Amino acid sequence: MDITQTVPLVADLDAELMAAYQPLARRLALILHDTDDAQDMAQAAFARALERRHRFRGGDARAWLYTIGIRLALNEVRRRRRLVALDRAPEPEWAMASQPDLWVALGELDPQHRAALVLSTLDGYTHAEIAAMLGVREGTVSSWLSRSKERLRTILGDER
Amino acid sequence: MTTFDDRLAAQLRALDAAIPELALPVIPAAPSRVRRFPVRRLALLAAVLAILGGATTSLLMLHGSFGGDAYQYAWKHATMLGLAKTDQGYAVTLEAAYADASQMMLAVSVVDFWNRGWTQLDTSGAAARFADGSGPTWRMTSGGSAPASTGAANTVWLAASAPPVPGVHAFTVTVPAIRYRDPEPVGAGDPWHEVLGSWAFTFDLPVLGGRRVYLDSATSVNGVTATAVGLFSTPTVVKVDVRWSDRGPTTNGWSSLGTAFHDGREVPMGGGVTAAAAETLSLLAGTEDPSGHWKVVINEVVGTSPDGGLVRLGGPWVLEFDVPRR
Structure with missing residues (x-):
């Protein structure tokens, strides 16, 4: 018998998910480049996770919630691109007051590339873990990260 | 020596730290937490x-x-x-x-x-x-x-x-x-x-209903002139029409960064509909009564140059005008 299939490894999944909610919303703010959309997607991911808590097999609850939230968010980005050209999102004051160059430069990246960059840099997830979260191959994540940093290096004007 | 990766990580952490706290989720199954x-x-x-x-x-x-x-x-x-x-x-x-x-x-x-x-x-x-x-x-x-x-x-x-x-x-x-x-x-x-x-x-x-007001408030910074030519307000959005003098070529127009104040109350500025010379700035709140003093501060405008780099023009362009009571 595979004990990981029957014994919950997280004692209180709801509490774990609640603790992971703010980090998810913050990651989505950077990935979606919009705090309002980030909150909508984090909310949707949280509801989805509660609905599917029986599918959680233990382990890193935060990564599980991240997976749900980031996939929902990237799907929404693709959906909106097809539907209608929305007005350019406002540049938020908090970003302009903190790291305006980086914020604007991040906006030049593809959302999937931003996701890989954020998960790698802020959370320290490995390329393999990020690949599992985003549903792509590990080599793809490595390529995205390399291209993202090269692009940011160009935009931000840093020397090699 | 600090590497680019180190600097990028530090800047990203600073940006992350600046994100305002977002509202906690609605939890349908646990009313007490709501x-x-x-x-x-x-x-x-x-x-x-x-x-x-x-x-x-x-x-x-x-x-x-x-x-x-x-x-x-x-x-x-x-x-x-x-x-x-x-x-x-x-x-x-x-x-x-x-x-x-x-x-x-x-x-x-x-x-x-x-x-x-x-x-x-x-x-x-x-x-x-x-x-x-x-x-x-x-x-x-x-x-x-x-x-x-x-x-x-x-x-x-x-x-x-x-x-x-x-x-x-x-x-x-x-x-x-x-x-x-x-x-x-x-x-x-x-x-x-x-x-x-x-x-x-x-x-x-x-x-x-809404209210449209025609304006003529201009200001110039570094040879670039911004002129507020109109304001259209409803309870859910205020739009300010701005005409610009030549700002140079970009591939996707210009995006204005700034904020606005209505009788001293800050009104965040949202995305604009941007063309080479005309821009409609949408403010992220409306008003039932737009009368009073308005101050629109455009700190900078940002665009993407034909070669893919960022072009930034620094301001601020400060547009001030009064909307009379009906």
């Missing part, structure tokens, strides 16, 4: 639920997942409708609607009675007209859909092609298709599918 939500939002939500009954989860998602002054105003002044139409097993309910001279908000829930399996349902193709066919057309500009356990909730904003005459009008809202997403988020090809159908609703709805 107390963490602001009282104002909860009271409004309770009123909505009391009026409509049923579809509790969808409505929690519908209202709880959105914020901002425009949403709050629209919900507070919305007409509760509760009109339902079922076609091909999809029950579409127009829960509530709000309209002013600039835009319309529709709150729509969708339930799949046949439970065909989906992760999201949406009604983003919704459009509105006066029932007699006259006047402007309202089409979607933005919206969001949130999945729930028994259905999905959509809050859709539609922009009027021209300002309508204020007052109570008979409207027809049509939802020409339901879109649903495959149950599993990963897979080859497009996971979204469309079901054509006929979900149409006719109802009376008051349209709140």
Whole structure:
């Protein structure tokens, strides 16, 4: 018998998910480049996770919630691109007051590339873990990260 | 020596730290935790639920997942409708609607009675007209859909092609298709599918008025002149029309960064509709009374140059003007 299939490894999944909610919303703010959309997607991911808590097999609850939230968010980005050209999102004051160059430069990246960059840099997830979260191959994540940093290096004007 | 990766990580952490705290989630299954939500939002939500009954989860998602002054105003002044139409097993309910001279908000829930399996349902193709066919057309500009356990909730904003005459009008809202997403988020090809159908609703709805003011307030910085030529306000949005002198070539126009103040109250600036010389700045809150002193501060404008780099022109351009009382 595979004990990981029957014994919950997280004692209180709801509490774990609640603790992971703010980090998810913050990651989505950077990935979606919009705090309002980030909150909508984090909310949707949280509801989805509660609905599917029986599918959680233990382990890193935060990564599980991240997976749900980031996939929902990237799907929404693709959906909106097809539907209608929305007005350019406002540049938020908090970003302009903190790291305006980086914020604007991040906006030049593809959302999937931003996701890989954020998960790698802020959370320290490995390329393999990020690949599992985003549903792509590990080599793809490595390529995205390399291209993202090269692009940011160009935009931000840093020397090699 | 600090590497680029180190500097990038430090800057990204600083940016992350600057993100304002976001509202905690609505938890349908654990009402005690919902107390963490602001009282104002909860009271409004309770009123909505009391009026409509049923579809509790969808409505929690519908209202709880959105914020901002425009949403709050629209919900507070919305007409509760509760009109339902079922076609091909999809029950579409127009829960509530709000309209002013600039835009319309529709709150729509969708339930799949046949439970065909989906992760999201949406009604983003919704459009509105006066029932007699006259006047402007309202089409979607933005919206969001949130999945729930028994259905999905959509809050859709539609922009009027021209300002309508204020007052109570008979409207027809049509939802020409339901879109649903495959149950599993990963897979080859497009996971979204469309079901054509006929979900149409006719109802009376008051349209709140707006006010247009023509301006001529100019300022120049480093040889670039910005001129505020008009302001159009409704309770959910204020738009300021700005004309610019030549700012040089970009591939996607210019984006203005700044903020505005109305009688000293800060009004955040949202995205603009940008062209080479004309720009409509949308402010992220409306007002019932635009009279008073306005100060629009454009700190800088940013664009992408033809070679792919960023072009930034520093200001600030400060545009000040007074809107008289009626």
